[in-house]
Amino acid sequence: DGGITQSPKYLFRKEGQNVTLSCEQNLNHDAMYWYRQDPGQGLRLIYYSQIVNDFQKGDIAEGYSVSREKKESFPLTVTSAQKNPTAFYLCASSIPPSHEQFFGPGTRLTVL
Amino acid sequence: RKEVEQDPGPFNVPEGATVAFNCTYSNSASQSFFWYRQDCRKEPKLLMSVYSSGNEDGRFTAQLNRASQYISLLIRDSKLSDSATYLCVVRRNDMRFGAGTRLTVKP
Numbered sequence: 001d002g003g004i005t006q007s008p009k010y011l012f013r014k015e016g017q018n019v020t021l022s023c024e025q026n027l028n029h030d031a032m033y034w035y036r037q038d039p040g041q042g043l044r045l046i047y048y049s050q051i052v053n054d055f056q057k058g059d060i061a062e063g064y065s066v067s068r069e070k071k072e073s074f075p076l077t078v079t080s081a082q083k084n085p086t087a088f089y090l091c092a093s094s095i096p097p098s099h100e101q102f103f104g105p106g107t108r109l110t111v112l
Numbered sequence: 113r114k115e116v117e118q119d120p121g122p123f124n125v126p127e128g129a130t131v132a133f134n135c136t137y138s139n140s141a142s143q144s145f146f147w148y149r150q151d152c153r154k155e156p157k158l159l160m161s162v163y164s165s166g167n168e169d170g171r172f173t174a175q176l177n178r179a180s181q182y183i184s185l186l187i188r189d190s191k192l193s194d195s196a197t198y199l200c201v202v203r204r205n206d207m208r209f210g211a212g213t214r215l216t217v218k219p
Contacts, residue, residue, distance in 0.1 A: 033207075042116065042199070042209035043156070058206070090155055099144060099203055103155035 003027065004104035006091050011109045013085075021076045021107045023091035031094045032074040033101065034058075034066065036087040043090065049074055078109065085111045113138055118200050118210035126218055129190045133213045135183040135200030144203040145176055147185050149196045150212065156199055159185075190217045 004025040013019045025032065031050050035043040035058075045058030049068040063082025068074055078085045088108050092101040118135045125131050137145075145162035160167065162174040162183055173186040183200055195217045200210040 035209075040120070040211060042114075042211040043207075044209075045206060048206065088153075098161065099207075100146065100158050100161065101207060103157070106155050108153075 004091060004093055004102060006089075006104035006107050008107060009105065011107055013109070013111050015111055016080045018077055018079050019085075019109065021078065021089055021091075021109070023074045023076065023104055024072055025074075025091075025093045025102075025104075026072060027093055027095070027102065028071070029093035029095045029102075030071070031099075032068070033092040033094070034064070034074070034076045035090045035092065036060065037090060037106075038087050046076065085109060114210075115139060115208045116200055116202050116210040118198075118213045120211060120213060122214040122216055124216045124218060125190055127190055127192060129217075130186065130188050131190060131215060132187075133185045133198055133200075133215075135185075135210055137181050137183070137200075137202040137208070139202070139204055139208075140178075140181060142181075142202045142204045142208075145174075145183050146201040146203070146207075147172075147174060147183075148199040148201055148209075150199055151196050156209075159198070187215075190215075192217050192219065 007022045033048040034046040047066040049055035065077045091104040094101045147159040148156040149159045150156040166175045171188045175184045197212040
């Protein structure tokens, strides 16, 4: 079945540690996105990538980094520079012309 | 002002009721419009795209008013399974999400 997978589903880390969230898709979509969702707020864009080996900052990129070495994979690293990393992280992909986005199941990160 | 604004609710309605959600957006250059549904602690899933002429999918009807920068979603004959948060999404160069309207359908 085609889809987007994210792992792990739940992640606990100590403050000051970097952590990498996985996102893989087999939909053959060119574009991939990372969002974070906080309670009572809409999704906020962290980074996006329209094509392999290229990515752009979203609205809240500070404290995060990404790579796009393969079309299928778009991992997100939450660095120790991110002031408030505890959140629900969602990965998505899309394809023109509709640009409808399809989401993975998300990773809940808790920093202790 | 937020780019996409929705009434957060919650809307509590009985089964069989008709309920309408509204959404306004600030950027007149927005090109595409969507409604997503998000269940508690799950990822958003596309409910329907919204077209200029309005469109219907079973019990769901979406309307777009570009002049007023306003989008609506109407749910007829509500089911218990419709309970969720409904996200209004607007696209210009990237997708902008509203914070969502929470719906609870009660027996």
